Amino acid sequence: MKKQDLPTKMCPVCGKPFSWRKKWETVWSDVKYCSERCRRNKNTV
Numbered sequence: 001m002k003k004q005d006l007p008t009k010m011c012p013v014c015g016k017p018f019s020w021r022k023k024w025e026t027v028w029s030d031v032k033y034c035s036e037r038c039r040r041n042k043n044t045v
Helices: 036-040
Strands: 008-010 017-019
């Protein structure tokens, strides 16, 4: 599978798109933030 074929989501904190990662394989439906930094800063925006 090529990178451009992977599913993507938009981060609600920074507004940037992020792609599926292998470590999120089982929890992709629950992933909301592109990084730990955005997850920690979710209440500041």
